[in-house]
Amino acid sequence: MTKTYKIVVLGGDGIGPEVTDQAVRLLKEIQPQLSGVAFEFDEHSVGVGEYQKNGDALPETAFEACRNSDAILLGAMGLPNVRYPNGKEIAPQLDLREKLDLYGGVRPIELFHEADTPLKNYGPGEIDFVLVRESTEGIFAGRDAVADLDADESLNIIRITRKGAERVCRMAFEVARKRDKAKKVSLIDKANVLSTMVYFRHIFDEVAKDFPDITAEHVYVDASALFMVRRPHDFDVMVTENMFGDILSDLAAGLVGGMGMAPSADIGDKAAVFQPSHGSAPDIAGQGIANPIAMILSAVMMLQWFDNDETRRAGAALHAAVARVLSDPSNRTPDMGGKLSTTQITDAISIALKDALN
Structure with missing residues (x-):
């Protein structure tokens, strides 16, 4: 009997969708190599774009999908030049932590x-x-x-x-x-x-x-x-x-x-979000040079968290593929002094992954 894991994909803003796409690509390549395991991807738009369109950075439909999923893959959300009226950055990832009790x-x-x-x-x-x-x-x-900017103090x-x-x-x-x-x-x-x-x-x-x-x-x-x-x-x-x-x-x-x-x-006890620790890096968005490694390693964590023998095997193989690619210091994106594009790094990991799964 096949166990299907429903994965909600929230690309977010800036480079978020670019790196999330790379992780999803590798997960789709892994799936046929697994026995009794399948992945179902459900993509939703969240973040600054949604806030600008309808005033809600985390629409209820997206949140309900998250609540009913097995795991959430999140790219990056927020742009420093788009803020709420109170001056704070848009950060629906914090709303997810609180609403899903991801402690x-x-x-x-x-x-x-x-x-x-x-x-x-x-x-x-x-x-x-x-x-x-x-x-x-x-x-x-x-x-x-909310800070009172005319007050004598803020706590x-x-x-x-x-x-x-x-x-x-x-x-x-x-x-x-x-x-x-x-x-x-x-x-x-x-x-x-x-x-x-x-x-x-x-x-x-x-x-x-x-x-x-x-x-x-x-x-x-x-x-x-x-x-x-x-x-x-x-x-x-x-x-x-x-x-x-x-x-x-x-x-x-x-x-x-x-x-x-x-x-x-x-x-949390009933849900989990997997995401790179970095922000949305709007200065390089759309240039195809974002580093996907943090997002891919977050997907490794998701595979291990599923706590299934086959997903653990897949997580170990994907981690090994990343390690193999990074053992060559020339395999780096510009943020680490290299010259490879986002896709080229993922291509190299894809090749290494085939060997690691066999």
């Missing part, structure tokens, strides 16, 4: 070639960690607040709940348990200053007791930024508050080649 932002960081990192003496696989970001509360909990809150902290910490330990490394989870906080972080740390320590096989440690967020540059090999899994995770994940991407190399997943 765990999982962001793997992996170095594929020594030429891609600004750090000395690191080769393939020697930078390899996962940042797990709480994605529904923290400082972002106050994102609906945002940090919201940490027991439920939110406990479930994201538990997810981080479960991610660590599945990895091949030293099995360590580092809580990244600011418990020396903020009471909310003292609370987060207390809950982290409670959860850690349920995982005696995994080392638990605490690292202040400012120190972690230093350690990520000085000794990134010491990290295995990091778990942190929403804003801290937002900032540190960009730093982490810089260690392995930039945002074009940084996949991510926003995962």
Whole structure:
């Protein structure tokens, strides 16, 4: 009996549709090689274009499709020059996180070639960690607040709940348990200053007791930024508050080649969105030079998340194909100093994928 996975595809804005198309192309190439598995793709228009047409960046039809899907592939949404009346950027990806309760932002960081990192003496696989970001509360909990520009001050809150902290910490330990490394989870906080972080740390320590096989440690967020540059090999899994995770994940991407190399997943108990960590890059949209690697690696994460023997095999094959292509430093798009187009990178991965699946 064939298991059909319904995948909603949201290209979004800027380079979003360009990179999403490449991931869908490879998934369609994989499908005939799988036994008892099929993919059904359902594309919807979301983002700035929809906002400009009908005032809603995430139409109800698109959201309902997402809610009824097995997974969501999202390219990139938002353009810096198009904003809501309150001055904030259009970010329906945040609406998806909140509406679908996608509390765990999982962001793997992996170095594929020594030429891609600004750090000395690191080769393939020697930078390899996962940042797990709480994605529904923290400082972002106050994102609906509107600034009074004539007032004498403006405030945002940090919201940490027991439920939110406990479930994201538990997810981080479960991610660590599945990895091949030293099995360590580092809580990244600011418990020396903020009471909310003292609370987060207390809950982290409670959860850690349920995982005696995994080392638990605490690292202040400012120190972690230093350690990520000085000794990134010491990290295995990091778990942190929403804003801290937002900032540190960009730093982490810089260690392995930039945002074009940084996949991510926003995962909840009943739904998941898989998307590159980068933005919509309107300055290069339509030129055919966007880096599709982060989007393709996000598709790898989706295949693994389906938790089916065949999709896991497909995810491993697609990851191996990416690694093989990136082992040649000439296989790079312009953002990484190369000359290949978006399609040329995908062509190379497609060829490597055929070998990896056999």
